[in-house]
Amino acid sequence: MSDEHVVVVGAGMAGLVSALQLAHRGMKVTVVDPADQPGGKIRQLMVQGAAIDSGPTVFTMRWVFEQIYAAVGERLGDQVQLEQLPIIGRHAWTDGSTLDLFADPEQSREAIRAFSSPQEADRFDKFCQLIRKVYDTLEGPYIRAASPTPLSLTKDIGWQGLGVLGGLGAMPTLWQSLRHQFSDPRLIQLFGRYATYCGSSPWAAPATLMLIAQVELDGVWSVRGGIHALVKNLEKLALQRGVTFKYKNWCQRINTSQGRVIGVTLQSGEVLNADKVVFNGDAQALRDGLLGPQAQGAVSAKSPPRSLSAMTWSVHARTSGFALDRHNIFFQNNYAREFEDIFGQQRLPQQPTVYVCAQDRGTDTPPTDKERLLCLINAPAVGDSQAWTQETIQACQTQTFSMLQSFGLSVHAGSQDLICTTPQDFAQRFPATGGALYGQATHGWMAAFARPYGRSQLPGLYLAGGSIHPGPGMPMAALSGRMAAEALVADRNSTKRFHPAATFGGTLTQ
């Protein structure tokens, strides 16, 4: 083990990946997190003895995790059991129509033909070709690149890539683009919803976000034991490589001396000296000075707009009346109104889209008794500015479950069978976010380039997580954890003497 000590602040997906990679390279690593277990947003809640995945539920981009495991000499398939889901998502509308998207594109095409029309099935084919091209164009030069800029992207995607992105039209939004590609409003709604995977509105997100549809069409997996089993496994591998986990500890301050990081101070008063620090909290916490004035200059001062928050219900109950699959989406008629309520009016949507993850379904025989559900609606990230009363929360709950009822789905849950989590709850767990779950909103073309990179502007401080490039979602956060570790190792290995201003060009707050 080298003498070099790295403190990782936060045991979310990105923090765990960074810690694992760095410990595998022989560094001494300490991870600090206020929770009593790893995962951050990836967590299980116990409801009446049932462990319910209450954060992310859609596992995609398996290759990201395969590469992360391979980089530390492990095989993902040996460590966690993944099963590919035959149905990606079951979608339902108020007119009683339903549409499944399948892992097999041919099946999806047939389903769309039956659900809508042969012409719409042809349009789906064209859409699939387009999103494949958009994804392939952006994977290397944007998703995998450590610090892409509009200029580097233009250079790296080449003429062919420019042709693909140029073909989307002059800076259209995702919604505008989808309106050109489909006639059936239900399909526009279905594919527009992918903007919410980045916590954004389809009316403001750039058309390039259609690549998220490709990510899902490339495969959705379930994790045996729940998604939390993945973070427990990452923790286990990190422990095997000597990582120390200090749970139930907030990091209160990132300490610096002569313009570079020298360690952290915990809320308990304990000081951990470190050569380098990886920060896995939200970048906004640095910006707001929550980690001390020195760390404030590590990211640009401008606060970007927040992404979506959510109201969630972790439920253990019997259901009836609607044939749930694993991932179910219940759409309302006025989709635009949902985003106007959230982003425009900063209030709970009057007519929310409801997502229900039925965690005992998808691969095995459906449950015959109580089952585990995560129900989720989008909400504004106002957890630090609005105090909602119990009446507001209860009214939202009643409305959400009545909406499900209007689709035929009865959830037979008493108050003891569910746990509700609000933006206010998320805001407490993720400081400076107001409960925003996906970092900044990806609104406008430049938003994708506005996220900080893994190497911060403060020497010795590295950043990883959903608010950092390449963005939110488990695989992206995992990639950012890897990039932060790689930047740290590259800097360590650099034989050049360190000249902060020359290297990073940043303004440092001393």
Ligand SMILES: Cc1cc2nc3c(=O)[nH]c(=O)nc-3n(C[C@H](O)[C@H](O)[C@H](O)COP(=O)(O)OP(=O)(O)OC[C@H]3O[C@@H](n4cnc5c(N)ncnc54)[C@H](O)[C@@H]3O)c2cc1C
């Ligand atoms: C309800 C919900 C549903 C989601 N659905 C999906 C999905 O289906 N698929 C998907 O891919 N993604 C989904 N996401 C998003 C995904 O969970 C996140 O993008 C990803 O897990 C974020 O990882 P992260 O590395 O940013 O860490 P986070 O999970 O944000 O964790 C950061 C950690 O840092 C800690 N921390 C912060 N500040 C400090 C400090 N000062 N001191 C010590 N520790 C600190 C926090 O306690 C936390 O544990 C969902 C998220 C939520 C909440």
